[in-house]
Structures are given as C-alpha cells and as structure tokens.
Amino acid sequence: MSVSILRGMSDSIPAGAARPADVAATVRAFLAEAVGDAPEPDEDMFARGTVTSLFALQLIAFVENTFGIEVEPEDLDFANFRTVNAVTAFVGGKRAATSRG
Amino acid sequence: MDTHTDTDTAVVAGAAGFADTVRLDAAAWDRTGVLPATVVTDAGAAGLLARDLPRRYGGADASPAAIGEATARIGAVCSSLRALLTVQGMVSAALGRWGSAEQRERWLPALATGAAVAGFAATEESAGTELAAVATSIEPSGDALRITGRKRWVTFGATADLLLVIGRLDGAPAAVLVEGDRPGLRREPVRGQLGLRAAQVAHLDLDGVRVPRSHLVAPAGFGLSHVAGTALDHGRYTVAWGCVGLARACQRAATAHAVERVQGAVRLADHQLVRATLGRGHVAVTAAEQLCRHAAQVRAVRDPDAVAATVLAKYAASRAATRVSRDAVQVHGAAGCDPDSLVGRFLRDATVMRIIEGSDEVSELHLADHAIRAHRRSGAAAPARPGPVAVPS
Numbered sequence A: 001m002s003v004s005i006l007r008g009m010s011d012s013i014p015a016g017a018a019r020p021a022d023v024a025a026t027v028r029a030f031l032a033e034a035v036g037d038a039p040e041p042d043e044d045m046f047a048r049g050t051v052t053s054l055f056a057l058q059l060i061a062f063v064e065n066t067f068g069i070e071v072e073p074e075d076l077d078f079a080n081f082r083t084v085n086a087v088t089a090f091v092g093g094k095r096a097a098t099s100r101g
Numbered sequence B: 001m002d003t004h005t006d007t008d009t010a011v012v013a014g015a016a017g018f019a020d021t022v023r024l025d026a027a028a029w030d031r032t033g034v035l036p037a038t039v040v041t042d043a044g045a046a047g048l049l050a051r052d053l054p055r056r057y058g059g060a061d062a063s064p065a066a067i068g069e070a071t072a073r074i075g076a077v078c079s080s081l082r083a084l085l086t087v088q089g090m091v092s093a094a095l096g097r098w099g100s101a102e103q104r105e106r107w108l109p110a111l112a113t114g115a116a117v118a119g120f121a122a123t124e125e126s127a128g129t130e131l132a133a134v135a136t137s138i139e140p141s142g143d144a145l146r147i148t149g150r151k152r153w154v155t156f157g158a159t160a161d162l163l164l165v166i167g168r169l170d171g172a173p174a175a176v177l178v179e180g181d182r183p184g185l186r187r188e189p190v191r192g193q194l195g196l197r198a199a200q201v202a203h204l205d206l207d208g209v210r211v212p213r214s215h216l217v218a219p220a221g222f223g224l225s226h227v228a229g230t231a232l233d234h235g236r237y238t239v240a241w242g243c244v245g246l247a248r249a250c251q252r253a254a255t256a257h258a259v260e261r262v263q264g265a266v267r268l269a270d271h272q273l274v275r276a277t278l279g280r281g282h283v284a285v286t287a288a289e290q291l292c293r294h295a296a297q298v299r300a301v302r303d304p305d306a307v308a309a310t311v312l313a314k315y316a317a318s319r320a321a322t323r324v325s326r327d328a329v330q331v332h333g334a335a336g337c338d339p340d341s342l343v344g345r346f347l348r349d350a351t352v353m354r355i356i357e358g359s360d361e362v363s364e365l366h367l368a369d370h371a372i373r374a375h376r377r378s379g380a381a382a383p384a385r386p387g388p389v390a391v392p393s
C-alpha cells in the first residue's frame, strides 16, 4: 500500500467526518492486500488462515495512521477487529468520540 | 532546533559517553558471565533504559532514530549490556502500549530508571519459533491467577525484578506480569552459552505462582499477537541497531589492525585480498545502517509497514554483524582468537542475533510474504502483460 496516499487521506478527512462507506472501502483495500483478497463485509478475516503473526499489529497501525485515532488497551476486543464492518464501526465510534472530545 | 532534537542529541551522547566508561570492562563481564548490578544501576542513572517512554513515566520521549543510534553505541561495546536495553525496552513498550493505567503507573517509572529490571519469558521447550504453542497455564483462582510452566532462555531471567510471561488463559494466549520475588518462581542460570554471556540468561520454573488478576496485560486472546507482538517488534528494532554498532566496531578493529600489522615487511592493508575484505565490510555496514535508518523513519510516523521494515532491518543487520565480525577475526589471525578478543566475542554474539527475535529463516518467510504482496499490488495496477512469447517449432 502506498503509505503517503493513506496519510494524505487521513490529513484530508476531518475527525468525525468520514462517511462509513469511505471508511469501509479504505479498510477493504488495506485488507485485500494484507490478507490476500478483500474479505466480505461480515467475513471473519482471522478465520481465513492467511493472516501472518505480524498482521494484528499492522492492522492497528493502519487504523491509527489512516483515520487519526488511537487504539487504546480498552479497545482490545475481537468484536472491534474481526470483520470489515466491525473495523468500520469501531473507527466511526472512535472518530465521533475524538471530534466530541 | 526544537527540544525533540535536543533530547535526541542528549540521548545519543549519553549512550556514547556511557559506552566509553565500560569499554574496558566488557570482556571481563563476558568471561565471568555476570553484568555487575552496579552497571545496571549506572545505566539507569545515565538514562539509558526505556528512553522512548513518555516523559510522564520518566522516559525521554526520544525518536526512533535516536533510540537506534544510542543502542548502536552500546552495541559497539557490549552485547550483553545492549541486551539489557533491548529487554527493558521490549517490556516497557508492551506495557506502555497495552498495560492498564494502573500497570503503567506502577511499573514504567521503575523500568525507566532501572529500579526494576525486566525479563520477557515467552520461549518454552516446545515453543520457540512457533510461539503459538506456549503451554504455560494461567488459571483463575479466586481473585488471583495461578501460573504454572517452564520458560527457557530468558535474558536477564536470573536477575529480573519483573517478568512478562506469555501463557494461556482459558485456552487463549495471554500475557501476565510476575514479580521476581513471587513464591513458586525458580531460576536456573545458563552459563557459558555461545554468546550474550553476561546477559544473565536463565531457565525459569513457575510452579503455581500466584499474582493478582490485575497483573494480566490486555485481555486473554491478545497476549501473543499484541502484547508479545509489540515487545518483539521493539526488540527486533534495538537488536538491529545493536548489530549495526557491533558491525561498525568490528569493521573499525579490522581496518586498524590491517593498517598496523606488518608481515614479511608488508602491511596487511597492502594485500589486495585483505583490502577486498575491508571493502565488503564497508558495504555491509553501510547497507545495514541505511536499512535501520529507514526503519527509524517509518516507525516515527507509525507507518503500518514499520513492522515489516523492522524485520528487514534486523535480518540485514544481524547478517552484516556475523559477516563483518567473521572477517574481522580472519584479518586479526590469532589475535582474533584471543580469549579477550573483541572481534571474537562479537562473532559469538552476532551468531546468537541471527536466531533470536525472529531467526533468519522466519524473517525470510515474512519478507517473502511482503514481496509477494507488493508484486500482487503492482500486478493489479499494471496494464495486462502480453502472454508468453511463442517459440517457433
């Protein structure tokens, strides 16, 4: 993935303003590359057997770097990371919280 | 310039100064297999430990580049002392990232000063490369956790005040903190191993060791992928830079020896074969440095590719370290085989560096994976390629 493009994207999206569809598309594009091909919105990507042992940290760095959020210890719940829809909802919730705070 | 740059300069200068004070002691530490406790205290007082922690925990908030250069300065003098920085950094990074507020407040300041020495206990008899096979059990028992298992090859395991232990809780990989004075913890020091001889390595026996439930770091299920993952990523980064320092020192020693040593009225450096060795060493050291600098840059912006860039840097730097130290021993002749030889000690240390924190082979698998994904990416973007050229029959 081109990091500069992703960073540029995060800079251009004010906190809280990204549409869920855009977030989902960006997440899918990242996963398409990281786990082989794009998972379905509700598919458990960890169940595929194609993720490497480094993937979990790459996914965290990706959502933080791309969407300008901070994944905190309290956020460690597989319900937040298992599927494209889960990650999209998680990012949306974090960005809403950031823009309020 | 800004304060960040000032901090970085001070962190590197501090490490360089400390390295100078212990340069002449390192061979004796290696021979006796002990890193004196006073050295650990002094290293903490000099601000060498957990330098990338936030200031509120007593860290220096230094940049990855500064942490790297500082680690290289220590790595150029003593791999065991460098290993202290590595392990302390690994456990600090894992706690700083995934520890509870209570765990961070309790432990990070002590790790930053060296008041607490850390150990990272993951490896077991049947779980080396394949850490997912860890069998150490972490069982709930009232409001405590009971830990039972055998850990092997824990750097500073003989002296650590705080261990980050990887095991299983309800079948899921989990990470738990164990203080060194908990009843049921037995330590069996390892002596005379190939390298890192002063790194106080020990095998550990945990026999129903009880800790409060609040010692669990991150929920069960995240102990390996996230907690150990963060520790190992940080460890790879400082091992990589430590190898750069080691390789630089060997290259310097080989060059100095080649220039000074005369045989048959000819300086070693005037033989083409010897010069070629020095030339290859120069390339190896420079390449390793540049890959480590690249890793520093992508880590500074928290690029998702930083994990992979760090694997690449560690792989290249540990190979450069073995190559340059091996050649340095050769150029030194018998002097390289002396019991107190710097280059001989570094050849032994460098060999270990290609096994720990992701062996050569495992790194190659990750790097190949990365290469294949990059190929897929470019393949998707490129216009359709012509089919195979028909061979006239």
Ligand SMILES: Cc1cc2nc3c(=O)[nH]c(=O)nc-3n(C[C@H](O)[C@H](O)[C@H](O)COP(=O)(O)OP(=O)(O)OC[C@H]3O[C@@H](n4cnc5c(N)ncnc54)[C@H](O)[C@@H]3O)c2cc1C
Residues within 6 Å of the ligand: B087, B119, B120, B121, B122, B123, B127, B128, B129, B130, B152, B153, B154, B155, B156, B193, B195, B196, B201, B352, B355, B356, B357, B358, B359, B360, B361, B362
């Ligand atoms: C001095 C020293 C200090 C250490 N400190 C620590 C520490 O602080 N904490 C800790 O937890 N551990 C520590 N270790 C242990 C170290 O992390 C392990 O040795 C390392 O992970 C390799 O595991 P292993 O030795 O069981 O080798 P194995 O896993 O048995 O591997 C042996 C060889 O087979 C290769 N291999 C294995 N699997 C594959 C594969 N799938 N494909 C290709 N090749 C493969 C390996 O690359 C290696 O070359 C230390 C070791 C040493 C020597």
